[in-house]
Amino acid sequence: MSSGAAPDESGSRPAFGAFLRYFLGLGTWGFGGPIATVGYMQRDLVEKRRWLERKDFLDGVALGQTMPGPLAAQVCMWVGYLQRGALGAAAIALPFILPSFLLVLGVAVVYVRYQGLPVVHSLFYGIAPGVVAIIVIAAVRLARLTNRQDRRLWAISAVIMAVTAATGAEVAVLFVAAGLLMVVVDAPPRWLHRPHVPLLVPAAGPGLLGAAASAGRLEDLGLFFLKAGAFIFGSGLAIVPFLRQGVVAEHHWLTERQFLDAVAMGLISPGPVVITATFIGYLVAGVPGAVVATLAIFLPVYLGVVVPGRWFVRHRDNAQVGAFVRGATAAAAGAIAGATVVLARQAVVDGVTAAIAVVCLVLLWRFKLREPYVVLATGAVGLLVHR
Numbered sequence: 001m002s003s004g005a006a007p008d009e010s011g012s013r014p015a016f017g018a019f020l021r022y023f024l025g026l027g028t029w030g031f032g033g034p035i036a037t038v039g040y041m042q043r044d045l046v047e048k049r050r051w052l053e054r055k056d057f058l059d060g061v062a063l064g065q066t067m068p069g070p071l072a073a074q075v076c077m078w079v080g081y082l083q084r085g086a087l088g089a090a091a092i093a094l095p096f097i098l099p100s101f102l103l104v105l106g107v108a109v110v111y112v113r114y115q116g117l118p119v120v121h122s123l124f125y126g127i128a129p130g131v132v133a134i135i136v137i138a139a140v141r142l143a144r145l146t147n148r149q150d151r152r153l154w155a156i157s158a159v160i161m162a163v164t165a166a167t168g169a170e171v172a173v174l175f176v177a178a179g180l181l182m183v184v185v186d187a188p189p190r191w192l193h194r195p196h197v198p199l200l201v202p203a204a205g206p207g208l209l210g211a212a213a214s215a216g217r218l219e220d221l222g223l224f225f226l227k228a229g230a231f232i233f234g235s236g237l238a239i240v241p242f243l244r245q246g247v248v249a250e251h252h253w254l255t256e257r258q259f260l261d262a263v264a265m266g267l268i269s270p271g272p273v274v275i276t277a278t279f280i281g282y283l284v285a286g287v288p289g290a291v292v293a294t295l296a297i298f299l300p301v302y303l304g305v306v307v308p309g310r311w312f313v314r315h316r317d318n319a320q321v322g323a324f325v326r327g328a329t330a331a332a333a334g335a336i337a338g339a340t341v342v343l344a345r346q347a348v349v350d351g352v353t354a355a356i357a358v359v360c361l362v363l364l365w366r367f368k369l370r371e372p373y374v375v376l377a378t379g380a381v382g383l384l385v386h387r
Contacts (some may be wrong), residue, residue, distance in 0.1 A: 016053045016083050016091075030072075030270045031134065037072035037197035039138030039271070040371075042145055045079070056082060058146060059331060063312055067304030069229050070274045071332070077305040080314075086306040093302065097294070100275040104265050105290050106154065108282035111143055111261065119383070126356060126382020129171045130374050133360035135340045143333040146326075156221030156327060157334035164338025175331045182327030182360040187319035204330070217285050218292050220251065225277050225296035243276065253284045261364060274298075352385055 022044070030037045038061065045052045057075075060082075064074030065106055073093065080092030107120075147153040163174060218277045224246050244264075247253045254262065262283070266276030274297055281293025315321045348354050363369050 003184035011296050014049070016088070019051070019079065019083060019092060022097055023092050025038070025235075027096040027387070028099040028270055029371070031131065031371050034137040035132045036131075036371065039076055040142050041079070042073075042141065051387035054145070054234055059312065059325065060328060061146070062329045063305065063308070064332070066297060067301075067308065069158075069298075069301030070272045073272045073274070073298060073301050074305055076307070077302055080310065081309050089302060089306050089309075093298065097272070097275070097298065100269045100272065101278050101290075101294055103269050103280045104275050105282060105287070107265055108279045108290065111279075112283065120265065122382045122386040123379045124382065125386040126378040126380070127354065127375055128343075129353040130345050132340065133338075133346045133357050134371050135373060137364045139333070139336045139340055143337070146329045146333050150326075150330075152182070153326060153330035156181070157337065158332040160331045160334030160339075161338040164335045165341035173283055175328050175335075179324035179327040182323040182330075186323040186326075213291030218288060221281055221284055221289050222292045222296045225281070225293045225377065226300065228277070229274070229297040230300035241278070245278055247284075248273075254280065255316055258283060278338045279351055356381060
């Protein structure tokens with residue numbers, strides 16, 4: 001298996017420690033959720049530092065869209081897998097997830113003690129439209145990287161965008177369908193019309209986990225978040241309806257207000273949006289609940305990278321696999337754009353938030369400001385104008 005590391009600007013291959021330091025930094029300042037975070041990785045590791053080949057990075061994006069879990073965490077683990085195999089995937093995931101875990105856990109402790117944080121709502125009022133602008137820029141960059149000049153891929157992206165925007169969730173079977181469509185068009189295999197298509201396997205199986213018995217609150221948490229990690233595809237935004245149905249409507253662990261606060265923390269914290277699981281886990285069962293929920297939601301993500309990883313690398317030059325990758329990645333770009341529309345509906349609620357979003361878009365596009373500065377500035381605006 002290739003190391004996946006390209007020579008840097010000095011001509012030498014980066015050490016594994018350099019990747020660990022980069023992902024610790026990304027986990028600390030990587031605001032904007034999984035969509036923006038993937039854009040940061042593409043910008044920093046592929047374009048600026050040239051630590052990864054473009055093809056290796058796109059393979060990680062495509063693998064992330066065919067396996068369950070949030071895209072940013074999948075690509076992060078994929079980078080580690082390319083460097084040091086299964087242990088490398090785990091080693092890089094830890095510094096990427098740890099900063100947001102500690103931040104959200106700390107806020108959850110204060111939240112429980114003071115029965116809610118009004119300041120979170122003021123912060124989110126300003127930060128949310130800024131995050132929308134960050135995600136828009138990241139989505140445009142990712143779409144350009146994946147689709148290039150191929151009108152068929154842009155058409156796939158447009159369709160998936162419309163579906164995602166209309167439903168508010170990512171439909172996993174459409175990612176598979178987009179990949180198979182490109183196989184039919186570009187590299188139709190002889191076995192295509194056979195009834196068994198193994199690529200559909202990830203969409204099956206929730207009933208097996210749902211049938212497992214739980215012995216207590218921690219077991220219930222672990223089971224629920226294991227399912228959440230195993231059967232939610234693509235952007236972390238797609239997990240929100242699933243979480244709400246489980247923690248509010250079915251288990252009654254949280255009220256609607258508490259759930260919205262948890263989602264707000266996931267959106268305004270650095271790292272993956274699904275770190276919301278940490279907040280929910282603490283509210284339900286304290287520190288043990290936070291740890292169990294976090295481990296459970298990321299375990300399927302890890303397995304979805306390391307189990308098919310060797311097969312994916314071994315067959316990535318295959319014509320059929322390449323065609324499937326192109327279709328699935330185009331679908332990913334469309335889902336990202338659609339998720340941006342969904343988030344904008346929640347974040348842009350009046351003239352002030354609309355103005356924040358527009359100003360941030362202009363500044364990010366024209367002056368290429370660093371995203372943490374945008375988050376800090378919009379948070380300050382929220383505190384000033386929101387009551």
